[in-house]
Amino acid sequence: MGLTPQEVAAGYEQAADKALEIMPNLVVKEATDLRDLSMVKKFLRSAITSKQYDNEEIIADLVAKACVQTVPKNSYNFNVDNIRICKLLGSGVSSSMVMNENARIAVFTCPFDLTQTETKGTVLIENAEELMGFAKGEESEVESQVKGLADNGVQVVVAAGKFGDLYLHFLNKYKIMGVRLTSKFDLRRLCRTVGAQAQARICAPPVNLLGKCDSVYVKEIGDENVVVFENKGEKGNVATILIRGSSQSRIDDVERAVDDAINTYKALTKDGKVLPGAGAVEIELARQIENYGEKCPGLEQYAIKKFAYALETLPKCIAENSGMDATDLLTKLNAAHEAGQQNAGIDIWKNDIMDAAENNIFDLYAGKKLAIKLATDAAATILKVDQIIIAKQATGGPKPRGPKAQDEDDEGMA
Template sequence: MALHVPKAPGFAQMLKEGARHYTGLEEAVVRNIIACKEFAQSVRSAYGPNGMNKMVINHIEKQFVTSDAATIMRELDVEHPAAKLMIMGSQMQDSEVGDGTNFVVILAGALLEHSEELIHLGVTPTEIAEGFEKALDKCLEILPNLVCYTIKDYRNVEEVTKGIKTSIQSKQYGNEDFLAGLVAKACVSIIPEDTTFNVDNVRICKVLGSGLLNSQVVQGMVFKRQIEGEVTKVEKAQIAVFSCAVDIMQTETKGTVLIKTADELMNFSRGEENLLELQIKSIADAGAKVLVAGAKFGDMAMHYINKYGLMAVRLNSKFDLRRLCKTVGATCLPRLTAPTAQELGYADIVCVEELGDTPVVSFKLSGKESRLSTIVIRGSTDNYMDDVERAIDDGVNTFKGISRDGRFLPGAGAVEAELAIQLIKYADTLPGLEQYAVRKFASALEGFPKALADNSGHRSSVALQKVLEAHQNGRKNVGIDIESESAVCDVLEKNILDLYQCKYWGLKYAVGAATTILRVDQIIMAKRAGGPKARQPQGSDDES
């Protein structure tokens, strides 16, 4: 006779066996805080221009070597639900501003770390969360008064370079002048008159070999491909774009043909050949000099393309076809017909160039009306070029921010130090327990100049003391100097500027993530779906 074993009382009796349930301060709140704190500390050492690189190997064993927090978090499969909340805040920052992902995680982690001390002292998580929200409101009130530089004309390459430089510097320290110049040139040249700037319009093409300083901006598009035909360069080119294959059309019906003589065989295939020749001749007569197709070129078609002196380029990606149409102003045709004058695109030069031993096809527009620009990155290894691409991506996103709101705050930890000092003064005016949370918020902000000093090899407590002392004496723009022995400098003189929008949203998302995690007092994890894990495929006998 089977004995009936009663389930444990409480939540466990409602859920399937194997479900986990944590509740209360010690089990839920503190456990969440510890997980987030660990995660934030690992990303913290990657903060700033001298931040350490992390080597991340993702689930398909692709290797990344980078100090970019967004990439580290995207490629790590984080399981912990509370740490995931922090990552979501950081991803929102990435989609809103495109930079400052590390800021969000470090601040959220520091807030939680400091709130753990308050919880042990007996302050409730709700009071801490309310205190953090009050501190955030105060910070957002102070921020506009700290603006130290504004870009009014975002078509001025010099000004834009100055604004972009800091965001690139944090990833590619030492190459920021060259890269900021490239990004500014690429962005300013394609800004539309009336509509907003689209980040997607700056393309990146990575070509292995040579050095970073041989990177360049091309007005138009560059593809790492070979061409199909014999013509390698066309000037003032009219371009016909097709999404289909350039080949003999297959007939709809199947039939059997009885051929008795050699002449009949010759005449039978001649009909198809003539039709194909007519199609390609009509495209050439329409004025097209370059044929771009989204699928293969047949051998017979290539014969006629060479006969009429056309250049043939094949692009496998429909997104590349779409972007090329946008760049050269062409219409993508679904079948092989002669294009009208409106459907043809135009490029000043279409040519094949060899960069190192890599052939690339360039569609160049030297006129003003270029809609897309491509930054061709050169570098010694793929990993290095990937990192440069991430720096350029941050620069392009910063430019997008400048085109919306050109205000800048002092960088290098100056803003955080000023906010920390003002928050401590504000905490003295609060009557309740929230004042402790506001003080801890100030301590969390002090962590940024401290992290910059730590990562640069300065004694962080001494450097932080110097910065706070300068701020108390009314010098709002003093931050950490990562180069000199003195460890502090006036950031305006060094042109270290952070985008206002980046700090504004970063503070909001970090506090949002931290208060959400603090207010969680129960974790209920259902039993995982699925049976036992599938067995791994066995290696071959040779390996064993």
């Protein structure tokens, strides 16, 4: 056709600018209340369906509950790390759940055991009474520490290291539950969940530094014993989504779907606008950009038309992956959009077209906008490269000269 790469790149950039100009007019809804469970579920379904087609309702319900529970007053500050994912083999995806009596919790970042000095000491014991007295002093010190915790109303002790036998004995005596949590990251999340302040040494912290939780219990799930910290209220700082499945690969697939849904919610906190999904927005953009290209007088019009043609790739792939005749379906979609049905998308169940907005199939406005912008930038950057030089290690040629052999007569000479 005789177009230079620079002209093609200019046409792509012109088409991308036009697409970004059109997109605000295609917005169908906006997430105004991210604490509305039913609204959040609708916006998360599309992200989940791409990974888990049969279980989108179950997973959307779990993720929506977890997100709504942990979203702060200013939703812009929502942190995806406040939602943890726990995977356990056994049962099915439908057995997955979201975890949330009033227990006071003391958290320690040190082992719950007797401390030992770096230097060794020697104790001279001359009789049995001195031996009994030595051990008794140690026991009384440990008991006083555990009793101090019990007097402050502590029912659960969480420590980052091992529990000593002597401490375990007195914890049992005062009916205090001990939980070992070796991960410092999990320890921080637990502190955020229960509102506790971690202590660096064994002591009886004041009540205002203790955490609170509705119930703490050990539960057997599958063949694993897990410790559950559960808050029965609807709000919390951290939530855990427990994923069940018959195989590890199945659980991993569900985890990826959950991760996509959580990040979709995060994107909605930044920009709540959504576009019709199911290929509707791509077809409408392709139609309007092609009409725009027809009106452009320069050579860029050919690149603009090819840009519009490239946008039809996504609905074409959806149709082919669903076993439909892509050519026939694209013809129906183009006819519907020409008739003014901007939200017309692909219905993979009926092998026909449908209104994507009415069926709650949405795409993120922010995600679609960035995808078009970055893809155009990448294509334009490659087209604007004048020359590519492939760097590789040189092979062949003369070998470098080695050190010259020393003359025998030179030995010992400086």
